[in-house]
Amino acid sequence: MEQFGVFDIIGPIMIGPSSSHTAGAVKIGYIAMRIHGKSIKKVQFYLHGSFAKTYVGHGTDRALLSGVMGFLPDDERIKDAYSIGDSIGLEYEFIEADLGEVHPNTVKIQLTSKEGKITEVMGASIGGGKIKILKINDIDVAFDGEYTTLIVKHYDRPGVIAGITAVLAEHTINIAFMKLFRQAKGEFARLIVEMDDSITRQVLKEIKAVKYIKEVAYIEKMAL
Amino acid sequence: MNIKSGIELLSYCEEKKVPIYHAAIDYEKQNSGMSEKEILDKMMISWNVMKVSIAKGLDKKQNIKGKMIGGEAKKLKEYYDSHVSVCGLTMSKAISYALSVIEVNASMGRIVACPTAGSSGVLPAVLLSTKETFNLLDKDIIHGLLTSSMVGIIIGKNASLSGAQGGCQAEVGSASAMAAAAVVEMLGGSCEQALHAASMCLKNIMGLVCDPVAGLVEVPCAKRNTIGTANAMISAEMALAGIVSIIPFDEVVYAMDRVGRMMPVCLRETAEGGVAATPTGQRLKEEIMPKA
Ligand code: SF4
Numbered sequence: 217m218e219q220f221g222v223f224d225i226i227g228p229i230m231i232g233p234s235s236s237h238t239a240g241a242v243k244i245g246y247i248a249m250r251i252h253g254k255s256i257k258k259v260q261f262y263l264h265g266s267f268a269k270t271y272v273g274h275g276t277d278r279a280l281l282s283g284v285m286g287f288l289p290d291d292e293r294i295k296d297a298y299s300i301g302d303s304i305g306l307e308y309e310f311i312e313a314d315l316g317e318v319h320p321n322t323v324k325i326q327l328t329s330k331e332g333k334i335t336e337v338m339g340a341s342i343g344g345g346k347i348k349i350l351k352i353n354d355i356d357v358a359f360d361g362e363y364t365t366l367i368v369k370h371y372d373r374p375g376v377i378a379g380i381t382a383v384l385a386e387h388t389i390n391i392a393f394m395k396l397f398r399q400a401k402g403e404f405a406r407l408i409v410e411m412d413d414s415i416t417r418q419v420l421k422e423i424k425a426v427k428y429i430k431e432v433a434y435i436e437k438m439a440l
Numbered sequence: 441m442n443i444k445s446g447i448e449l450l451s452y453c454e455e456k457k458v459p460i461y462h463a464a465i466d467y468e469k470q471n472s473g474m475s476e477k478e479i480l481d482k483m484m485i486s487w488n489v490m491k492v493s494i495a496k497g498l499d500k501k502q503n504i505k506g507k508m509i510g511g512e513a514k515k516l517k518e519y520y521d522s523h524v525s526v527c528g529l530t531m532s533k534a535i536s537y538a539l540s541v542i543e544v545n546a547s548m549g550r551i552v553a554c555p556t557a558g559s560s561g562v563l564p565a566v567l568l569s570t571k572e573t574f575n576l577l578d579k580d581i582i583h584g585l586l587t588s589s590m591v592g593i594i595i596g597k598n599a600s601l602s603g604a605q606g607g608c609q610a611e612v613g614s615a616s617a618m619a620a621a622a623v624v625e626m627l628g629g630s631c632e633q634a635l636h637a638a639s640m641c642l643k644n645i646m647g648l649v650c651d652p653v654a655g656l657v658e659v660p661c662a663k664r665n666t667i668g669t670a671n672a673m674i675s676a677e678m679a680l681a682g683i684v685s686i687i688p689f690d691e692v693v694y695a696m697d698r699v700g701r702m703m704p705v706c707l708r709e710t711a712e713g714g715v716a717a718t719p720t721g722q723r724l725k726e727e728i729m730p731k732a
Contacts, residue, residue: 217597217598219471221471221472221593222468224593225554225593225596226592228552228553229551229552230552231548231550233545235553268731269731270731273654273656273728292549295549344556
């Protein structure tokens with residue numbers, strides 16, 4: 217039996233028209249922006265399946281762009297995403313693409329920063345505003361943004377994970393889920409830590425200081 | 441505490457001698473760890489968003505438009521402001537509120553999904569019109585929203601709240617059941633009466649299909665929200681008068697789930713059946729989304 221809370225029924229507060237084509241899309245864009253972590257110069261959206269066919273009618277384009285600019289699913293500026301993007305000089309492009317055997321509402325977002333750093337994030341909007349992040353660059357991942365999430369990019373070496381959990385434990389942060397994804401032994405890996413509580417800048421700083429860690433992205437739990 | 445059915449809800453309320461909204465607070469405290477005050481405050485935020493979304497579409501200066509709809513709420517208001525209303529002012533106002541919320545949703549405005557974005561007009565419309573008629577306080581409405589959430593939770597657990605799974609009966613049907621129960625409780629009816637009202641709502645539009653033109657929440661959704669609003673108000677009125685649903689709530693929910701499962705996929709939000717499949721529906725789709 218599916219579980220519901222009171223605010224799953226009365227809520228979320230969102231920008232219409234569609235929880236999967238609008239609200240979910242904002243979320244994917246937002247998470248991609250947080251993972252990239254640098255100011256964005258150019259963004260390309262590769263739209264698959266139903267997203268590719270219906271994105272203009274449903275406002276999925278404006279929703280994705282809004283997320284990348286840091287708006288959340290209840291932000292009334294979503295409607296004006298194009299003019300806001302233009303005013304800050306953001307280059308954006310929507311491209312229809314076949315992303316393979318994936319959910320019909322899938323998008324791959326490629327973000328490029330001024331310094332030339334490129335990040336690719338692939339995610340699917342799976343209904344009711346719920347999403348799944350499926351890929352970061354070439355690494356398959358799986359998380360949904362329902363919890364406050366840490367995404368750590370690190371060299372695959374012994375002791376890194378212990379270092380991170382030690383910092384969290386010291387600050388009595390409870391870990392709900394933790395998953396490790398890597399391509400090959402000894403290369404870059406991604407650790408996804410989903411937590412019950414928010415963390416402070418100080419905790420984030422301490423985690424960033426753990427040896428072999430390259431990047432840390434922090435995403436607060438979203439209402440949707 | 442894990443309330444899964446109407447029977448369980450009734451016995452909880454009976455045992456503790458509390459109304460449904462109180463059961464909802466107890467339920468949510470345990471579910472989320474929030475305090476009663478946090479729950480009430482959060483609900484107040486949602487209610488404020490609902491009120492704004494109603495006001496927007498009725499405002500003369502606003503021009504909110506989706507792809508196919510827009511301006512209907514304002515039209516209706518102008519009509520009942522200058523004519524004797526066919527269905528009475530209370531009802532007429534309520535349906536204009538529902539139209540407004542759906543227009544706001546369609547024009548990328550801010551709404552509260554309740555239970556979904558497509559059915560987000562019913563609950564605000566019914567609650568605000570009841571508030572106005574009976575001079576209720578915001579506090580009463582917050583309680584009403586909690587009452588309605590409990591009904592939604594039980595329907596969600598035993599059937600469905602999404603058009604893609606259960607057709608429009610699951611969206612607009614559930615929204616009206618939720619709203620009817622809220623009205624009954626806000627006006628002093630018992631838990632039992634609230635569930636009778638909810639049962640009547642679900643029965644009244646059982647089997648309603650989900651057939652959005654071009655897949656957008658506009659046609660027939662805006663007007664579906666008005667029938668959901670009327671449905672909630674007539675069912676609440678009957679229940680308050682002591683009229684009962686012959687089929688008990690849990691059995692109605694079960695029936696609705698069965699009907700939803702029997703519904704062909706073309707009538708469950710795929711925009712391939714019902715009014716979406718009519719020549720005009722197809723033409724509109726072609727115009728709005730030429731590639732789909
Ligand atoms: S027709 Fe479908 S999309 Fe429209 S309100 Fe009903 S369930 Fe929602």
